[in-house]
Amino acid sequence: MHKKILAGSLFLLADRGLRLVMSFVIGILVARFYGPTEFGQLNYVVAAASIFGTLSSLGLDDIIPRDMSALDQGYTRQDIQKTALVMRLFGGLLAFSFVLILIYHEAGFSKIFLIALILAPYLPIQAADIYDYRLRVEDQFSKIAISRTVGAFVSNCLKLTVVFCGLPIGFLAGAMTSEFAITSTSLWLFVQKNYPSVGNFQFFYAKNLLRRSWKIIVAGILIMCQARVEYFLVEKFLGWDEVGQYSAALKIFEIIDVVCVILVSVLMPRLAPIFNLENEKAFSRRAYFLGFVIYLLLIPVMLLLTFIFPFAYGAQYTEAASLLPWLFLRPLFGMLSSIRGMFIILQGRLWIPAASSVLGLLVSVFAGYNLIPIYGLLGAVATTLLGLFSLTIFSDLLFNRKNSIAVFTCYREWGYFKKFWAARKA
Numbered sequence: 001m002h003k004k005i006l007a008g009s010l011f012l013l014a015d016r017g018l019r020l021v022m023s024f025v026i027g028i029l030v031a032r033f034y035g036p037t038e039f040g041q042l043n044y045v046v047a048a049a050s051i052f053g054t055l056s057s058l059g060l061d062d063i064i065p066r067d068m069s070a071l072d073q074g075y076t077r078q079d080i081q082k083t084a085l086v087m088r089l090f091g092g093l094l095a096f097s098f099v100l101i102l103i104y105h106e107a108g109f110s111k112i113f114l115i116a117l118i119l120a121p122y123l124p125i126q127a128a129d130i131y132d133y134r135l136r137v138e139d140q141f142s143k144i145a146i147s148r149t150v151g152a153f154v155s156n157c158l159k160l161t162v163v164f165c166g167l168p169i170g171f172l173a174g175a176m177t178s179e180f181a182i183t184s185t186s187l188w189l190f191v192q193k194n195y196p197s198v199g200n201f202q203f204f205y206a207k208n209l210l211r212r213s214w215k216i217i218v219a220g221i222l223i224m225c226q227a228r229v230e231y232f233l234v235e236k237f238l239g240w241d242e243v244g245q246y247s248a249a250l251k252i253f254e255i256i257d258v259v260c261v262i263l264v265s266v267l268m269p270r271l272a273p274i275f276n277l278e279n280e281k282a283f284s285r286r287a288y289f290l291g292f293v294i295y296l297l298l299i300p301v302m303l304l305l306t307f308i309f310p311f312a313y314g315a316q317y318t319e320a321a322s323l324l325p326w327l328f329l330r331p332l333f334g335m336l337s338s339i340r341g342m343f344i345i346l347q348g349r350l351w352i353p354a355a356s357s358v359l360g361l362l363v364s365v366f367a368g369y370n371l372i373p374i375y376g377l378l379g380a381v382a383t384t385l386l387g388l389f390s391l392t393i394f395s396d397l398l399f400n401r402k403n404s405i406a407v408f409t410c411y412r413e414w415g416y417f418k419k420f421w422a423a424r425k426a
Helices: 002-051 053-057 063-070 077-107 111-119 122-137 141-165 169-194 203-237 240-271 282-312 315-322 331-347 352-377 379-399 401-408 409-426
Strands: none
Touching: 002 053, 002 141, 002 203, 002 240, 002 282, 002 315, 053 077, 053 122, 053 203, 053 240, 063 077, 063 122, 063 203, 063 331, 077 122, 077 203, 122 169, 122 203, 122 315, 141 169, 141 203, 169 240, 169 315, 203 379, 203 409, 240 282, 240 315, 240 331, 240 379, 282 331, 282 401, 282 409, 315 352, 315 379, 331 379, 331 401, 352 379, 352 409, 379 401, 401 409
């Protein structure tokens, strides 16, 4: 199992690493060309769309890989794949509609609405993530990496063309959407070639999925509201230019966040068939141990990015550069959130994300209304960190102390990993 986890992680890390480098470079050019105001408007739409991302996925991101791997629901992988695909397409169209309604309510038929109309179709297009789940369960991580890398490469070439030609920001939104379309097409082609048999939509399984995932959907929307609420409060109290400054600073750390997402995406299919009450404590502590090690290894990367940022983004983003040292804890909370979410799914305690996200959202809204008008963007940083602390550590102390114990005792697994690496060397 360890070799598969390591191999899968290396493939996905290589893919993510290449895509992040491309996105980082292109993102700098985009931010410099359009300036803080238009860059802020673009990221405002991205934040609005991300709020409905869990509705688009119907909370199935962890459940479907788990069911495809364990095969304990009485359905074949083909039937699971077809059922989830239809459900996610419906959820994506619903989410797309809600994004347009929200943006229209906030800005009417404006440039921001046009950006949303062009960008938000990525939500139904992402229904093809079902093919990602299938390839992941089949240990076809290289095909996932190829699909996502090709999509990112073509999309970034289009973004580069838009910037060099000086085209309006709507064209940039179209280039961003193209990444999802190309990736989805590539994933579909790989699945059709290797696993061509077509399943059937299973109505009762769909009902079962919604029964298991509705709490995740609610929690996901609340979590994204908590994670994005400062965008809306910054715009409300400080204006579009400050939204652009804040977006530029956060983009750096969102690059770091994806590393822990990769860890979870590789661990879930491996743990789902063997996870039980007897090994729960050991697996939880080992996952958190790996998470903390990854975070420590990423600190030099964060320091390097903080040093590079002022030179890369230029004088117009000086205020954003001053925020970076205060955001160093954000990837740590991201790691805790990703790993705890995986074990909550495996444990079947699906009410916990909803309770935690309500707490995190309340803290974020209270902090944002009190801190942002007084302290500006530093208040926004404090808002996001307080919200993440409430979502993870504080909520676990209240609702999920077993997880808190795993976090604070994960150091005890040092001996296990020491023996594992010694055995590999031998």
